[in-house]
Amino acid sequence: MNLILQGGRLFDPASGRDETGDLVIQEDKIRDLGPGIAAAGPGVLDCRGLIVCPGFIDLHVHLREPGQEYKETIESGTRAAAAGGFTAVCAMPNTHPVNDGAGATAYLIQRAKEIGAARVYPVGAITQGSRGEALAAIGAMRRAGAVALSDDGRPVMNGQILRRAMEYAARFGLPIVEHAEDLNLSAGGVMHEGAAALRLGLRGISAESEAAMVARDILLAERCGARLHIAHLSTAASVRLVAAAKARGVPVTAEVTPHHLTLTDEDIRDYDANFKMNPPLRAAADREAVIAALADGTIDAVATDHAPHAQHEKAQEFSRAPFGVIGLETALPLVLRLVAAGRLTLRRALDALTARPAQVFNLPGGRLEPGAVADVTVFAPQETWVCDPARGFSKSRNTPFAGQTLAGRVRHTIVAGRVVYSAG
Amino acid sequence: MGESQSRHLLGIAGLERPAIQALLDRAAAMQRRPPEKLLAGRRVLVLFYEPSTRTRTSFEVAARRLGAETVSVTASASSIEKGESLLDTVYTLRAMAVDAIIMRHGESGAPFLVARHVDVPVINAGDGMHEHPTQALLDAFTILRHKGRIAGLNVAIVGDILHSRVARSNLWLLSRFGARVRLCGPPSLLPAEFAALGAGIECHHQLEPALDGADVVMVLRIQMERMREAFFPSEAEYVHYYSVTAERLRLARPDAIVMHPGPMIRGVEIGAEVADSPQSVIREQVENGVLIRMAVLEQLLAPAEAAEKSA
């Protein structure tokens, strides 16, 4: 079965290709691409005026299955991914029960294949039950298909346990993904510690509670020669630490979320818990720092930290509502907002959604070239739409962007040569 | 902030100066001439998730003097089911045909959540570490009775500023009316960012310069659980550095007034001789609380009738 994407702007951030042309898919691979290589005919998608780029890869999503299917399922989550242009998502292990073994890892991959919306790459737990004590079955999860290890939702507070995990994981080349938060420094906090938290009378989560953990983890990774990936990096201090570590050659990478790139603690209004996530929306200076770090490559990837919660859970007192916001279906326009503002080149923006995340977790995809997997996203960069979470594919609606007009809309998402999503 | 702040009283931060002035003026008028029972036939829900005899009673008295019926629900009572969400509780109670909800809650912002989901006025009677607007209004009223003005006054607020809703509501009101507000407490309980919350706000970590030449000294309660959270070492240390004693009060202007929102512990944050001195207006604060709360209830529940009467 062939599919021809005709007349689009072929944009491959890794190679720098940016030209109008056609892309021919044969079975599940890209056969050829370039100007004027395909004629019209059956199996042709008209892509004139649209950008054709590698499928987006999200290093950080919470699919909630098993255990919290009322928030999200593998099916609803991967359909939301496809609608957002993501052809692959990395599923965090903090489900109920925690994914800390081969069985749960294999199930995720199998279930995602059955649904066929987006690829799912499981991230296995670092420790059993993510309790931070004994190591999880790292080798078995690797054999079952885990691409990285994390106790996300919480940090590995015991430095010695993390060190052992790094040493052991290095044998498999698995990145350790750290939710960097010193739980003693952040205890009781519900938003960024600063003037906005003082005004709202909410307990703060200091920037140092993240950066102190980033510093520790970099030192341990440097010692162990382990691959360290900092999840949802949010502060200027963490940026400085990662930049210095990269300059020394420490194998550290980092991701930033669309909401940390676009919002600050001053945006929290009327105690709306749809603005509550962890790490919290930071100060304006932190936002500036993560934008600059994304632009210069200190931060490698944009990852959504898609974290669905039911409406009744978010419609609570701010301090009682759970942390987290959904993000798969709004990521592209939010990143494009930075491009429109001149803060990011289109090439770097798309690189951070495709080729770089693929490299960070050593995943297939992320490139438009003959022979590559045919995971492709087609979007209209200028098309505007109003964010209405009730019309999204996610089961949950907890987004701070509801009601906003967003520019940039996914038109087609193609996974392994199959169109898994087309805008209605 | 907020879609419909004018329908509610959620905080001082969202109130413009004329709205505050109108409430202060109305309370003064009520002091001269007791108000009519404009709220006869109305029912007010007094919903308290934290114990507070003083504030709850003050609101109940205010509502009844205006002729309203009050329904009081407290967290300890069986009517609030354990584990039931705040909104579910409010929906249930709202069904009893109440015309307003007065609420006290331990979490900052809880009245904002309720205000978004009900169609009657919500009055914040204290939410977590956030605001206690009627306290700030009654404090301003009390200051005006004694000083005749707020602009240009030096007002020292001493104690656990970080966790205090009284301090926040007061600093917004006082700074909006042109006072110089000197916040004072140990650095752990007074982050420097407080100075950015309004015009004319200073942060002092030593008591003496904060009291020097002050026109008003507002003393806040200090909760001993803060020691367990390592904000300061001991009660003795706190008393040594921050207790407003008679000797230290001599640094303030001779005609300075001393205020305390209660409940106060003599010998800890305030010297007994200060609490009972002629400079203390603490008992008067309690009386003024009823006047202010009547003005608030009338303004939110019967604005047209009230305007007619005062015209």
Ligand SMILES: [Zn+2]
């Ligand atoms: Zn996390």
